[in-house]
Structure formats: structure tokens, C-alpha cells
Amino acid sequence: MPLQELTYREALRTCIIEEMDSDPNVLVMGEDIGRYQGTFRVTQGLFDKYGPKRIVDTPIVEPGIVGIATGAALVGLRPIVEMMTMSFSILALDQTINHAAKMRYMTGGQAKVPLVIRGPGGAANQLSAQHSHSMEGWYAHVPGLKVVAPATVEDAYGMLRTAIRDDNPVIFTENPGLYGLKASITVGEGKSVPFGKANVVRQGSDMTLIGYSRMTHVCLAAAEKLAEQGISAEVVDVRSLLPLDTETIYNSVRKTHRAVVVYEDWKSGGFGAEIAARIVEDCFDDLDAPVVRVGGLNVPMPYVRKLELLCIPNENDVLKAIEKIK
């Protein structure tokens, strides 16, 4: 299989193209994804390649888009809905939660909803309060959805294939800070990354740093600095929030006896709180220190860069938080 150097954005696009070529019922719907080439250029070139039937420029109506895509999924299509940003998906919560997610259960297993809702989630650069949401924790609360947040180019590519081929609604969140990330990866038909498998991306013995999406990279940077202090940190990239691979997380915590959960969403009630709660519930006797959470500040995202940066966890925030349990 060919090795290609791709950005995270290109990896997503490559996967979409391969899936559209292999299945005529895969299509992309969203705001400005066609003629405008996509706000973050993930869908660049697709309109010219596939035309308006399969690359559907929609009105700016998130509930309508998710609803129509869900209805189409019911009769056999496999729509990929792009949210211009996951912040806008708040408008579509009723369609996503009350309709798409519950449909299989309410129909007693009659419905199949192969739907992907993907797009940038989290802070970018000075997009301020209404465009910087991390929504994955909200979705991971909902039975019937699957929720993934890949951190690497390889996972973006491989998990999107899994998402498109899944017969359940999948929320696929891409931190905008990752789109430019580059790596050489193997691509091709059989190449996919399963859901529900966390990844130990750095081995260590003194503590476990747990993150997903861009925060995985923050954890890795913090681990580098900790190494300079003689502390060996293991880093677990959660990758898939729902289903959640607790086994990999627990195995690491049982080895290191310390756990730090890092997430960009608001600290209170964010998904990191769920991970922390599970560790405490199931690994209490293995812990040598309280589980630490490093989350986003509990404020609407401010505009000015200086304040915005305060809100988004970075490696120094992680190091500072670790002081409590070293």
C-alpha cells in the first residue's frame, strides 16, 4: 500500500474520495462545502470531481441539514454532513439527539442510520465565544451516537473510513488546530482505525496523561518537559469517546498510579470529568494520588488572543496542575 505525506486535512479528503469512489451512495452535504471548497478546505476539489448531486451545498440551516441527511440515511444513503464548525451543531441537537441517535431504539431495531457529522470542534484562532465550542462531551453523553476525536493524521484518515462505513450516527470532531498537521501515512482500501481503541502514544512509568484530539499533543509536549525533570509520563490518546476504551486507560493507570486528564472543553462537566470519574470508580485502589483534571476555563471564549490562550490548556497548565500530585 502506498505511503503518502499528507496533512490532517488532506487525509480526511483522501478518505472521503476513496469512500465516494467505492460506494455511490456516499455523499457530502454542508454549508459552503462545494463551490466555495469548504471553510477549512477539507472538501477542496470535490465539487469539481463529483458535481452537485454528491457534493451538496446546503442552505445555512443545521437542523434541516442533519434532518434531511438522517431521512436519506433511512432509505439507504450514507451521508457525510460537514458542520462548518461544531459550534453550529448546537442548532441541530434536536435532530441529532432526539431523532438520529434514538431512531434505532425507538424502532426496535428497524432503522439503520449510517450518518457522519464531522467538522472542526474546539478553539481555532480568535473566533471568540460563538465559534470555539468543544462539543464532543455533549455528544458523548448520548446513547445511540458514536463520538470520535482523532489526534493524528493517520487516525483522521483511518477513523473517518470507519465512521463512513458505520451503520450508526457518528460524530467526528476535528480540532481546527490540527488541520495543518503533516505525516507520512499508508493509505488505501483496507486501511482503517477501529473505534473504541485508545492508543498509548508514549510509554512511561510515573504518571498517565490522558487526552484526545489536539490535547493529545499537549500531553506529549508536557511529557517531554516532565522527562527533563526526571518524570516518566505515559500518554494515552483516547481517540474514541463513545465507545470508550477504559481498559487501555485503566491498564496505564494501574501501572503508573497517577492520572491526569486533559481536555479543551469547559472543565466542569466536560468529557474529561467522565474519564476521571471512571478512573476513581474503577481504579481507586491503584491510585497513589487524586485524579487531576486540566480543562478549559469555565468562561465563554474571549476574543483577544491573550485571554483566549488563557482558556485553552497548554503544556504549562498541565505541568502546573501536576505539582499537586508529584
Added chain:
Amino acid sequence: MAKPAQVELKESAADLELYYRQMLEIRAFETRCNQIYRQGKAGGYLHVYIGMEATGVGWLHAIKQGYDNVMTAYRDHAQPLVLGSDPVRLMAEIMGRKDGYSKGKGGSMHLYDFEKRFYGGWGIVGGHTPLGAGLAFGSKYLGEDRVTLCFLGDGASNAGVFFESLNMAALWDLPVIYLIENNEFAMGTRLEYHASDTELHKRGFPFGIKHERVDGMDLLQVLSDARRIVDYVRKEQKPYLVEIMNYRFSGHGAADNDRQLYRTKEEEQENMLRDPIKRLEDYLRKSNLMTDEKMEAMQLAAEEWADGVLEEADKSPFPDDEEVYRDVYTDMEPEVGH
């Protein structure tokens, strides 16, 4: 109000007998539903179709049953009955039993029979309207000429997502017919208190969607309008917005015990003169298509049929506890609970 029926009879005597029987069966079925609700054998929310039978029967005989897509909100018992779903399984679902279409996990508001292309059964007012556009989008994408019927209530015609759906349906020429069943009340709020313009069909106008107000109480009129509109939509592959004037004789739901909070007894009685079943009987009698004796026999048969359905459904057990975790996903169990 719609004008009285002025249509040429295209129905055979056998067809008319079928429609009459189905209207009687819907009413008998729904009467049992109200009864079992009071007995505690059905719970939650339950909404019956009594008074609106001509609308469901007429429209669902104007389509290709089992081929065309049908979807509605939570007043959803009648449509699958007309489409030929198993009445015992429908009743079992309403009673929360194992043999129900959703194994007791949907209930009265969430009936589905995908094999008959009956897509529910939705509880969020207006929330299903983009799904209806989606069915039409999907069928059209696949190169099929299926028509989609998406019923909604007059209350739902105010929902934002309905307007989003109308826009997309028109923008993409989707063969979906939105059928506003205007029974004059959004739950307990009268039409003129909830709609700025009470001619709800006009909501198609800004989107360039053909729209009209039709009668929903006279079966022959309903059939005639429905066939004309379904044929148009199938041929032209464009959406249509229909406002069907009808009236529900029961409360909004089985838990609506005080209809006088929002409408008078006199008004109800006056509207009950429009009873679609009586109206069809008058026609059958005057046209010498059916004798009074035959009608009485059919009425009795419908009551016996409904008793039999209820008796059979009541034999179905409640679902096993394990059922609670099934059907959340196609391929995995949900996260474990307590």
C-alpha cells in the same frame, strides 16, 4: 371551510367497501386505545385519530402502498393500519409488549413499519419534517420515483425546521407532499391563537411550492384531491403543500380530559355533524351502493375485529429485561449502566 364533495365516482363498490371498513376499523381500534389507556394498559401519551379517518384512508389509497414513503407525527395509529401493518403488533406496541413493532420500546407515539415504508411515529412537533424531505431526497438520489407523504399538525406548521424543510424541498425539487392536518387546535391552542395567518397552506407560497387547502372529512373528495396531487408530484418531481381541513373528535391525547378548556360542547357537536363515517354512509345509502343492514353488519364486524386485536395483543408478554440494552446500536451494546 372546504366545499362539499363534487367529484365523479371512480371507485368500485368493492373499493368503497374496503375504505368504509378501514374507517370503521380505525375508529374501533382508536376507541379501544382510549379505553386501555383509562384502564392503565397503555401509558405515556396516546393520540387517537377519531374524526380524521377520511384523511388517512383517502390519502393512503392515493399512493402506491408499500412503495411510496409515509411519515407522520405522534397521531400515528391509523396510517400503518391502512398500509396493512399487523394490527395486533401495533396494539401490542401501544401496550408496551414484546411483539410490538418496537418490542415495547416505542409506544403509541413511535410506531414504525419499515417494510411497509411507514417511517413513524415522531414526538417532537415539527421535528420530523426534515426527515420527510430526507426520505424524498434519498429516494430521488437512488433514481426511484417514490412519492413521500409527510403528515404534520397545524401546530407543527409554525416550527422553524418545517420552513427549513420547505425551502430545501423546493430548492432540490424533492417529491415530498407535506400534509398539514389542520384539526384547528395545536394541542389546546386554537388556530387563530397560534398562527399569524390561519390559511396554513400559504406557507408554501414563499418557496414557490404549489399549495392548497382541501377537505379532509369527505372521503370521496379526499380521494379525488389526493390522487390528483400524488400524480402531479410523482410526474413533476416537485414538492406540494396541502392543508387538510379536519377535526378530531377526541381530546388532543388520551390524557386530555377537559376539552372545554379550549372548545365548547356546542362547537364539538356542530363539528361532529361532519363525521366522515356518517358522511360516507349517507353517500353509500343514497347511491344504493350499500344497505343499512350491510352497514350495521360491517359496524359490528369492526367492533368484533377490534376486540379480537386487543385480545390477541394482550396475550403478548412484556419484553425481557435484557431488551433494555438492545437496539441502541447496530453492532455494539451501550456503555454499561449502574
